[in-house]
Amino acid sequence: MDPSRQKHFSVVDYVIFAVLLAASAGIGLYYALSGGRQRTTQEFLLADRSMRCLPVSLSLIASFQSAVAIIGVPAEIYTHGTQYWFMGCAYVLGLLIPAHVFIPVLYRLRLSSAYQYLELRFSKAVRVCGTLTFIFQMVVYMGVCVYTPAFALNAVTGFELWGTVLVTGLVCTLYTTVGGLKAVIWTDVFQTAVMFAGQLAVIVVGVQRAGGVSEVWRKVLEGNRISGLDLNPDPTERHTFWTLGVGGVFLMLSLYGVNQAQVQRYLSSRTERDAVRSCYMVFPSLQLALALSCIMGLVMFAQYCGEDHADKLKSSSRDAMVIYFVMDMLQGLPGLPGLFVACLFSAALSTISSAFNSLATVTMEDLIKPQFPSMSEARATLVSKALASSYGLLCLAMAYLTHLMGDSVLQVALKIFGMVGGPILGVFCLGMFFPCANSTGAVTGLGAGLLMAFWVGIGSIVTRSSKTELLAPSCHFVLESENTTSALQTTFRNITSRPSGLRRFYSLSYMWYSGFSCFTVILTGLIISFLTGPMKEEDVTPGTIYPLGEKLLCFLPECVQKKLCCVTQPLSEEERLPPQHKDCNGLSCGHPPSSQEETEGLSSQPCCHNVEQETAV
Ligand SMILES: CC(C)(CO)[C@@H](O)C(=O)NCCC(=O)O
Numbered sequence: 001m002d003p004s005r006q007k008h009f010s011v012v013d014y015v016i017f018a019v020l021l022a023a024s025a026g027i028g029l030y031y032a033l034s035g036g037r038q039r040t041t042q043e044f045l046l047a048d049r050s051m052r053c054l055p056v057s058l059s060l061i062a063s064f065q066s067a068v069a070i071i072g073v074p075a076e077i078y079t080h081g082t083q084y085w086f087m088g089c090a091y092v093l094g095l096l097i098p099a100h101v102f103i104p105v106l107y108r109l110r111l112s113s114a115y116q117y118l119e120l121r122f123s124k125a126v127r128v129c130g131t132l133t134f135i136f137q138m139v140v141y142m143g144v145c146v147y148t149p150a151f152a153l154n155a156v157t158g159f160e161l162w163g164t165v166l167v168t169g170l171v172c173t174l175y176t177t178v179g180g181l182k183a184v185i186w187t188d189v190f191q192t193a194v195m196f197a198g199q200l201a202v203i204v205v206g207v208q209r210a211g212g213v214s215e216v217w218r219k220v221l222e223g224n225r226i227s228g229l230d231l232n233p234d235p236t237e238r239h240t241f242w243t244l245g246v247g248g249v250f251l252m253l254s255l256y257g258v259n260q261a262q263v264q265r266y267l268s269s270r271t272e273r274d275a276v277r278s279c280y281m282v283f284p285s286l287q288l289a290l291a292l293s294c295i296m297g298l299v300m301f302a303q304y305c306g307e308d309h310a311d312k313l314k315s316s317s318r319d320a321m322v323i324y325f326v327m328d329m330l331q332g333l334p335g336l337p338g339l340f341v342a343c344l345f346s347a348a349l350s351t352i353s354s355a356f357n358s359l360a361t362v363t364m365e366d367l368i369k370p371q372f373p374s375m376s377e378a379r380a381t382l383v384s385k386a387l388a389s390s391y392g393l394l395c396l397a398m399a400y401l402t403h404l405m406g407d408s409v410l411q412v413a414l415k416i417f418g419m420v421g422g423p424i425l426g427v428f429c430l431g432m433f434f435p436c437a438n439s440t441g442a443v444t445g446l447g448a449g450l451l452m453a454f455w456v457g458i459g460s461i462v463t464r465s466s467k468t469e470l471l472a473p474s475c476h477f478v479l480e481s482e483n484t485t486s487a488l489q490t491t492f493r494n495i496t497s498r499p500s501g502l503r504r505f506y507s508l509s510y511m512w513y514s515g516f517s518c519f520t521v522i523l524t525g526l527i528i529s530f531l532t533g534p535m536k537e538e539d540v541t542p543g544t545i546y547p548l549g550e551k552l553l554c555f556l557p558e559c560v561q562k563k564l565c566c567v568t569q570p571l572s573e574e575e576r577l578p579p580q581h582k583d584c585n586g587l588s589c590g591h592p593p594s595s596q597e598e599t600e601g602l603s604s605q606p607c608c609h610n611v612e613q614e615t616a617v
């Protein structure tokens with residue numbers, strides 16, 4: 001890039017950025033030196049199970065809202081219009097189901113890791129497979145998260161790319177390692193606030209510079225950027241209401257229902273009610289985050305539509321262009337460019353710190369502790385800290401791998417969630433909703449799900465058959481100096497003929513990856529379970545099944561329920577359910593009768609004591 005066009009920072013901007021890093025490190029040190037001083041794994045990995053719902057909910061949003069979303073969503077809206085905004089519809093079921101299905105089951109088992117569930121429900125082998133899959137997912141995702149803000153900033157301001165990556169990674173490793181989950185959650189709270197402030201500042205200044213709200217609206221309408229509800233049922237269509245609003249639910253479930261980073265936050269809540277409430281509180285904040293980034297994309301379009309941008313950016317990436325827009329907008333307003341950079345890095349730090357801590361947790365709880373059951377608490381805590389910092393260093397290596405890929409960062413992140421998170425979701429669903437599923441079925445199912453997901457995912461990259469239809473903008477804009485083909489592409493609709501056979505399979509919208517691989521796991525799991533001898537209902541560990549059929553019956557009139565349910569014994573466990581479920585009382589909507597006898601024998605298992613206390617009436 002031409003150095004004379006580079007954007008520069010004032011002293012105030014550097015100060016703001018430094019304050020963000022110092023404050024995050026400070027919070028880490030505070031939790032290293034207060035409370036139990038991070039001397040037990042309970043405190044380091046689970047915040048002593050003492051968190052209240054407000055910090056937990058802000059931390060829940062921060063986990064998967066990284067610089068990828070802050071840059072990627074405006075770039076998506078700028079290029080393809082507002083269709084992506086319908087993702088907001090998926091948040092309804094995508095948060096209600098975790099709150100009322102996954103949290104009650106997982107919280108009551110008093111787990112330390114989500115994958116411990118898989119051992120209770122199936123076997124040790126399933127637990128290890130689930131853990132390894134999760135580690136793979138988070139390590140790859142972490143690389144994208146750390147790389148994105150550094151890359152974008154480098155493209156526009158000439159900030160040293162690898163220096164930025166190094167500083168982010170190291171500061172984050174520091175506070176995660178010394179302060180444990182408490183520091184991770186409280187830095188998330190602070191960082192979420194900075195994230196919203198930065199986005200808001202860009203929008204307010206941007207709207208002003210673009211000539212006011214009505215002018216922005218006129219331009220985006222003229223530029224055909226406001227998309228209506230697209231009800232096209234074709235699953236290969238990249239973004240429609242179905243892919244975003246329905247496929248997106250599976251994506252949300254894999255993140256908010258069974259991902260260790262989130263489950264760990266539910267488990268760190270003081271009570272189950274706090275965990276459910278924090279999940280509810282994610283909804284408005286997530287909608288706000290989505291709205292802010294979509295509006296930013298629209299303001300950017302209003303600002304740049306019709307302008308020639310040759311020579312301004314070397315990178316052909318729309319992601320880098322978002323940063324260019326922001327720096328251009330905030331130029332001459334001391335402090336604001338710094339605030340936006342702080343916003344980007346807050347988003348990134350809060351995500352990678354969650355990743356480090358959750359990775360340390362699963363490695364400790366699922367892989368190391370079972371091998372060394374007699375390990376002392378002090379030693380286990382030391383090992384957990386060493387793990388958190390090693391993952392920090394691994395993250396830097398992964399950033400380099402991301403550097404070698406080349407796609408829209410948003411699409412890369414969501415593909416990882418779908419391809420690897422979808423099969424994990426499938427195994428949990430298989431366990432919770434199908435008592436007949438056995439361990440062999442679960443392992444085979446997980447394998448099949450991953451295989452199918454990678455087949456379609458890699459196939460789509462190889463054939464490049466993604467049907468990215470670009471909207472025909474009414475105003476002409478050129479983004480690259482050397483390569484003008486992309487500008488030409490945007491001037492007419494890219495009419496592709498319908499692909500057939502395998503090509504059609506490869507062109508499945510990436511928004512369906514989660515749902516598709518989840519169903520593959522369930523279907524394969526059930527078939528294999530029936531072939532190898534389904535699990536008997538009385539052999540299933542009590543409390544690991546969600547009585548889906550019976551819960552659904554609760555919506556039917558009482559007389560119909562009585563006819564369908566033959567046992568009418570009240571279960572005290574039901575009293576601990578959120579109010580919506582209380583209408584099940586007095587009916588057999590709980591567990592199979594045998595589960596109550598079974599629990600007595602389980603009292604030696606520490607992870608289950610919550611269940612047996614409640615059910616031993
Ligand atoms: C994961 C969702 C869909 C949750 O809202 C969103 O935050 C998102 O699009 N995230 C992209 C990945 C990231 O920001 O790292």
Ligand code: NA
Binds near residue numbers: 062347349351352
């Ligand atoms: Na984040």
